[in-house]
Amino acid sequence: MTVVGRITIGVSVALVALVGVTLWLVARVDELARLNVETVEVQVAATDRAAEARRLLDPLESSASKYLVSRDPGYAERVLELETALSRELAALRNLPLDATERVAAAGLHAAFKQHLDDFGVERLHHMTGTADRVDALEASLDAVRQATTELSRSSRRSMAQRSAAALARSEEAANLSFAAAVVALLGSLTVLAFMLRSISRPLRALVAGTRAVSAGDFSVRLDVRSRDELAQLAGSFNAMVDELEQLERLKSAFVSHISHELKTPIVAMIETNQLLLDEVVGPLDERQRRMLDLQLSSARRLEAMISDLLDASAHAAGLRYVYSAHDLCAVVRGAADVLEARSLNLGIHLAIATQDDPIPVLCDADRIAQVVQNLVDNALKVTPRGGSLDVYVDTVDASEIDTDLLGPDDSRPRGRVARIRVRDTGPGFAEDEGRRIFDRFSRGRNAARGSGSGVGLGLAICRDIVSAHRGWIGAFSPTGGGAEFTVVLPLHRKGSTAPPRLLPSLTTALALVVVGLGTLGATGCAEVPIVPRASLPGDALFARGDFTGAGAEYERDAARARFPEERAHAAFGRIMVLLVDDPTDEQGRVRSAVEALSAAHPTSHWARQGRLIVDQLDARARSGQALREEESRREGLQAELQSLALRGDELWYEIADIELRLEEARDERGKLLGELALMRGRLEKLQEEADRARAELDALKRIDLRKRP
Numbered sequence: 001m002t003v004v005g006r007i008t009i010g011v012s013v014a015l016v017a018l019v020g021v022t023l024w025l026v027a028r029v030d031e032l033a034r035l036n037v038e039t040v041e042v043q044v045a046a047t048d049r050a051a052e053a054r055r056l057l058d059p060l061e062s063s064a065s066k067y068l069v070s071r072d073p074g075y076a077e078r079v080l081e082l083e084t085a086l087s088r089e090l091a092a093l094r095n096l097p098l099d100a101t102e103r104v105a106a107a108g109l110h111a112a113f114k115q116h117l118d119d120f121g122v123e124r125l126h127h128m129t130g131t132a133d134r135v136d137a138l139e140a141s142l143d144a145v146r147q148a149t150t151e152l153s154r155s156s157r158r159s160m161a162q163r164s165a166a167a168l169a170r171s172e173e174a175a176n177l178s179f180a181a182a183v184v185a186l187l188g189s190l191t192v193l194a195f196m197l198r199s200i201s202r203p204l205r206a207l208v209a210g211t212r213a214v215s216a217g218d219f220s221v222r223l224d225v226r227s228r229d230e231l232a233q234l235a236g237s238f239n240a241m242v243d244e245l246e247q248l249e250r251l252k253s254a255f256v257s258h259i260s261h262e263l264k265t266p267i268v269a270m271i272e273t274n275q276l277l278l279d280e281v282v283g284p285l286d287e288r289q290r291r292m293l294d295l296q297l298s299s300a301r302r303l304e305a306m307i308s309d310l311l312d313a314s315a316h317a318a319g320l321r322y323v324y325s326a327h328d329l330c331a332v333v334r335g336a337a338d339v340l341e342a343r344s345l346n347l348g349i350h351l352a353i354a355t356q357d358d359p360i361p362v363l364c365d366a367d368r369i370a371q372v373v374q375n376l377v378d379n380a381l382k383v384t385p386r387g388g389s390l391d392v393y394v395d396t397v398d399a400s401e402i403d404t405d406l407l408g409p410d411d412s413r414p415r416g417r418v419a420r421i422r423v424r425d426t427g428p429g430f431a432e433d434e435g436r437r438i439f440d441r442f443s444r445g446r447n448a449a450r451g452s453g454s455g456v457g458l459g460l461a462i463c464r465d466i467v468s469a470h471r472g473w474i475g476a477f478s479p480t481g482g483g484a485e486f487t488v489v490l491p492l493h494r495k496g497s498t499a500p501p502r503l504l505p506s507l508t509t510a511l512a513l514v515v516v517g518l519g520t521l522g523a524t525g526c527a528e529v530p531i532v533p534r535a536s537l538p539g540d541a542l543f544a545r546g547d548f549t550g551a552g553a554e555y556e557r558d559a560a561r562a563r564f565p566e567e568r569a570h571a572a573f574g575r576i577m578v579l580l581v582d583d584p585t586d587e588q589g590r591v592r593s594a595v596e597a598l599s600a601a602h603p604t605s606h607w608a609r610q611g612r613l614i615v616d617q618l619d620a621r622a623r624s625g626q627a628l629r630e631e632e633s634r635r636e637g638l639q640a641e642l643q644s645l646a647l648r649g650d651e652l653w654y655e656i657a658d659i660e661l662r663l664e665e666a667r668d669e670r671g672k673l674l675g676e677l678a679l680m681r682g683r684l685e686k687l688q689e690e691a692d693r694a695r696a697e698l699d700a701l702k703r704i705d706l707r708k709r710p
Contacts, residue, residue, distance in 0.1 A: 013192045014193060018185060021182050021185040028174045039164075046156045049093040050093070050156065053149050054146065054150075056085055057145060057146050060082040060086065061142045061678060062678035062682075063075045063079045064138055065139070067079055067125055069685060079122045080122045093109075094110065102159050108152075109145065116142060135679060143675075157660070200231070204231070207238060214242055219242055222242065223235035223238055225239065267304050268304070271297065275297065277293050322365040322368060325365075326363055327363075327366045329369070330355035330394050333392065333421055334353055336377075337392050343381060344390065348387055349384050349386065349390055350388070350389040350390065352392070354391065356394065356395050356396070361493040362493050369490075371462075372474075372488060373392070375463050376486050378459070380425035380484070384425045388425065390423070390424070390426075391422075392423050393420075393421070393424070396417055396418065402487070402489065418491055418492060421487070422487050423486045425484055427482070427484060472491065474488050475487050480603075480604050537554065537567065543574065548578050555571045556575065559571035568601070569602040572594065580614070586618050595608075599612060
């Protein structure tokens, strides 16, 4: 499958998952909206029917009472009309999709009204007399119907509240399900995308690693070609390119080796011939002839050294065989350096060799390690001016004490105690950009030709190959004031091993940096050399014991009086660590000020780099703490606002419930007052009729009385 196809499938799967989740969410929202609309419609219809039934009860009670008292047919028709309307409302109410509670209340209302019709229907009223007891019974019957209507309204409100709670629960459930579905869809999409990216990034990483290996000179790397996509085609082209480069490298090595070997024989013959002439075997020489032969012999020997370097480089490229055996590194280095002691005396350069008293066992090819030492010392003699000094140190040290920048940016780091060789000169040194390529083949620094001789730039490359074959490290460092220091790190010999042990990598953490900053307290086993900066200061021991006040005083004294800049930088860093103990967050800014002073005084020292790293960690910690505090403050504000809104919502709910209860009580009171008013009106009309009847009877009696008079 092609890369475009993989990307298309991955994006399509992610889009399908997201669209599916979106459609499901829309369906759930539509369902909730439909349920809410149905609930509102049912509750509104039930409330309207109950209110209409309650409204019809008042005129029904008034008309029925009036009909009982007056027997007016108009009131009878009105009673029949109101009973019919009330029956229709109750029938419509029963047809609504009510819940169980509402159906029970509706059934009670229907039963109360039916009982009222059976007792005081319009047909029953025709046969009743309008006594006060009958009117009271009528009012009691209608009060029962009114009470049933009130109970129905209360049931509707309770049902409304229950349905609202159920709708809210469904909404929360839908929200939870939606969140879960979204998370599942997102995880699924991320899984597909991760698989797709992995299938693309894995061959790309292999391609990057192979490119780096080829750029470093390793032409044995090949990429795996299994698929048929664009990356596989690229990997195939890469393998073909590496094959051609490897073939060209073999041809070049073979050519250089052949030419060097062919040139070596006549060069040796030239040297021997010149030497015989200088020894006056053929005849005596004058001063001018001797000087010319000396120049010719020097040039021939320099040419022989170049050819030897070419042959060594070709041998290492072809896979030189090493003979490993246990040796004392101190003896090997001292023997190799002693060979060049006479030359250093002729050049006016002081050569000092300092080794520790105890032997340093290493598993190595002694001749090759001696070649490394001689190459480093020879290069140093070439660039060191007359009157200068050249120091060679051999000791054991913990790997954490070695400057990580000195050994280069490789991912693997040495661990544990290792053997160390240092060659330090007082020459012009080299620039920082040259330090990154000084061990490359045919690379020569700008100051390399200032000595008494020059090469083709293969000596340090050969040293690197030899040290790498011993599974060691080699690095170089040039301080700002001049001079250079080359460091070779080799693994110590362990009994029973037949090959140099691999220096295992170790992770450099912040704690390790602090330990390096404080200095290693363990003994290195080296003989004390007065011209070497101290690896540990008196303040380090006090700091390790917890005497931070004494450590600070010692660091203050060493920072002001120490002989070497490295020791003064070490002491300044120790003061920074003491300040960190007193103020871990640097609220007063003293640590940052001390780091700035250290960087200004020793800008190229690794102690300054460690100090800047501590400042970066303090800044990152401060930014994280500030962000955390701001987030905590925002969260507390939101929680307080949410609690306030919840309390206000509860208060509003209670106020609404109280208002509804009062409104219901007012409506009940109004109904009672209207009933009493209707009853009083009926009684008044009855009294008026009786008064009219009495007045009529009185008038009749008066007329009869008047007739009887003469």
